[in-house]
Structure formats: C-alpha cells, structure tokens
Amino acid sequence: ARYWHGYLLYLKPLLLLFSWQHVVWLELAVQIALMIWVLVTAIQKQNAGVAVVTLGSFLFMKPVLVLVSLTMSVCWILTLLAVEYRLHEKGQYPEFFLIVGILTSYFDFLTYPIVTLGIPLCCYFLLERDRLWNNIKRLTGFSVSWAIGYAGMWAAKWVIADLTLHTGTIKDAIWSIIGRTEAIGGRPRMNGGFYVIGLNLQEYPAYIGIAAGVLAAIAIGMLVMIIVTGKWKEIFAQLVPVVLTAAIPFVWIIAVQHHSALHARFTFRILSVAAAVAITFIVLNVKQAKKQQKSQKILKKAQ
Numbered sequence: 001a002r003y004w005h006g007y008l009l010y011l012k013p014l015l016l017l018f019s020w021q022h023v024v025w026l027e028l029a030v031q032i033a034l035m036i037w038v039l040v041t042a043i044q045k046q047n048a049g050v051a052v053v054t055l056g057s058f059l060f061m062k063p064v065l066v067l068v069s070l071t072m073s074v075c076w077i078l079t080l081l082a083v084e085y086r087l088h089e090k091g092q093y094p095e096f097f098l099i100v101g102i103l104t105s106y107f108d109f110l111t112y113p114i115v116t117l118g119i120p121l122c123c124y125f126l127l128e129r130d131r132l133w134n135n136i137k138r139l140t141g142f143s144v145s146w147a148i149g150y151a152g153m154w155a156a157k158w159v160i161a162d163l164t165l166h167t168g169t170i171k172d173a174i175w176s177i178i179g180r181t182e183a184i185g186g187r188p189r190m191n192g193g194f195y196v197i198g199l200n201l202q203e204y205p206a207y208i209g210i211a212a213g214v215l216a217a218i219a220i221g222m223l224v225m226i227i228v229t230g231k232w233k234e235i236f237a238q239l240v241p242v243v244l245t246a247a248i249p250f251v252w253i254i255a256v257q258h259h260s261a262l263h264a265r266f267t268f269r270i271l272s273v274a275a276a277v278a279i280t281f282i283v284l285n286v287k288q289a290k291k292q293q294k295s296q297k298i299l300k301k302a303q
Contacts (some may be wrong), residue, residue: 002169002176004157006106007074027077028067034080041087049283050123054083057119057276060208061112061269072266074108075115082120093124093138094145101149110259111266114252117146118273121245122280125238132237139241143248184261193254196261198251203268212275215253219278222285237287239281246277 014023035055042051058076066072082100089096097117119141125135144251161169182191202285204212224234249270253260260267 002157002173003107003109004106004153006103007070011070014090024068024070027073031067031073031077031080034077034084038080038084038087041084045087047087047127049280049287050083050087052283053122053126053276053279054080054119057122057272059211060149060204060275061115062203062205062273065100071109072111072269075099075104075269076093076114078104078107078116079119086120086123095143097145098149099144101151102148102153105150105153112187112269112272113150114249114270115273117143118248118270118288119276121248122242122273122276125242125245126280126283129238132240135237135241136244137253139244141266150220177188189257191258191279195259196264197250197253199261199264200268200271203264215275215278219281220254224283226285231288236283242277242280242284249273278303 011023016027018026035058038054041050042048059077066076078100080094085096097120100116100120104113108116121139124142128135128139155173158169158173161167184196187195201209225231249272252270253267259271267291
C-alpha cells in the first residue's frame with residue numbers, strides 16, 4: 001500500500017518473454033542508448049554542456065551498479081528522459097517538473113529520487129538566461145511542482161487504498177513518514193543530518209573522493225578567478241540558482257535522515273546532484289569565456 005510499484009508495469013510482461021538475466025541486459029542496452037541519445041542531441045543542439053553535466057554526474061552514482069540493477073536504474077532512466085525532453089522542448093516547466101515528480105513516485109522504489117529534480121534543474125539553468133530574481137522564482141516553483149507531483153502521487157496511493165480496502169493505510173502512512181524522517185539515533189536533527197551525510201559519503205570508493213576533490217578545486221579556482229577579474233557579474237544570475245540547487249540533496253538527507261541512514265548503500269547517489277552543480281559551474285564559466293573570446297574577435301574584425 002505504500003508504493004506504486006510502477007516498475008512491475010513493464011517488468012512482469014518482460015519476464016513472461018525473457019529470463020531475469022536477459023531483462024537486465026535489455027535495461028542495460030536501454031540506458032546506454034538513452035545516454036548516447038542525450039549526447040548526440042546535445043551536440044546537435046550546440047549544447048554539449050548539458051551532456052557533460054548529465055553524464056559527468058553519472059560517474060558519482062557507482063555507474064556500473066546502476067547499469068546492471070533494475071531497481072537502481074529507474075531514477076537514472078527518468079533523469080535521462082527528462083534531460084532529453086528539455087533539449088527538445090521549451091516552456092511548460094512547472095507542468096514538466098510536476099510530471100517528472102509523479103513518474104518518479106510511480107516507478108521508483110524510494111532509491112535516490114531527488115536526482116530526477118536536481119540534474120534537470122542544472123540543465124535548465126545552464127541553458128536559460130534571465131534575471132536573478134526570475135531564476136530564483138523558477139527554482140522555487142519548479143522544486144515545489146516536483147514535490148507536489150512526488151508527494152501528491154504517494155498520498156493518492158494511500159487515499160485510494162484507504163477508501164477501497166479500509167485498511168487504515170493513511171494512519172499507517174503517517175507513522176511511516178514520522179519513522180523515516182525522525183532524527184537518527186536520538187541525535188539533534190542537524191547533528192544527525194551531518195552524521196547521515198557522512199554515512200552516505202562513506203559509500204564512495206577512494207578514487208571517487210579524489211575525483212570529487214579535483215572537481216571542487218577546479219570549481220573553487222574558477223570562482224576565485226571570476227571574483228578577482230570581476231567577471232562574476234556576467235553569469236551571476238545563472239550561478240546563484242545553480243549553487244542553491246546543490247543544497248537540495250543535503251536538505252533531503254537531513255529531512256529523511258532515518259531512511260538515508262538505513263539505506264545509505266543506495267541513497268548516496270543523491271549526492272551526484274552536488275557533483276552536477278560543480279560541473280555546471282565549470283561549464284558556465286567555460287561558455288562565458290568562449291563568448292567573450294568570440295566578442296573580442298568580432299570587435300577586432302570590425303576595427
């Protein structure tokens with residue numbers, strides 16, 4: 001009664017035709033095809049940065065395990081589809097994030113759902129230019145839309161189950177929410193939140209920690225450079241919502257820290273959103289530098 005188990009919609013018919021191992025290979029092929037699709041579309045649309053952000057963040061999800069796991073691949077597939085749609089279509093963003101939240105709630109088994117919000121947000125702000133306040137409003141509106149879709153879909157399952165089966169599902173769900181969101185080990189909430197963030201970080205192998213350190217060093221170095229040179233003003237409106245997006249996975253872990261502690265072996269993938277933010281920051285700076293070089297060449301020709 002707590003989950004929609006939407007993955008059974010395609011898994012059961014597939015298991016009538018194929019063995020479990022063959023289904024795993026099929027889903028592996030689907031993921032590879034989707035990643036190639038995103039890469040090719042991004043290059044065709046002259047937005048290669050979107051592919052760099054999306055595929056780069058995938059490296060922080062223990063990608064081999066995602067590729068061969070029917071459970072762990074759901075959020076990644078939804079993220080790829082969301083990014084691909086974003087590359088093709090413009091407009092209807094609140095509705096788009098609402099639908100992504102609904103689909104995540106329906107198909108995912110509460111693994112690392114916030115990735116389907118965080119990575120598409122990074123791609124959106126990488127592509128769209130607007131004033132700072134408008135971007136802040138969009139960040140808030142899109143996040144709320146996703147949350148309404150995600151939480152609303154969950155709640156609908158409880159309400160339907162209670163109305164049709166009279167099993168007290170809503171009461172049970174409320175206690176389940178309290179249990180999953182309570183502070184871990186009797187600690188104060190913030191203290192427990194930082195402890196659980198540490199547990200999730202421990203799931204990464206050493207080489208990923210080194211890669212994350214290098215990525216952070218490059219991002220910080222670029223930040224210092226644009227502040228010193230005064231160029232930050234040119235991308236400030238895009239940078240702020242992107243940096244705020246980095247807080248989303250940490251807020252999620254602190255809010256649902258009991259669940260994030262018990263299942264750190266797969267919830268750690270939420271932190272790939274922070275990696276996506278760092279990569280987006282770097283890509284934005286590179287794009288701005290190229291734009292300035294192009295402008296200077298045009299001025300020289302004009303002179």
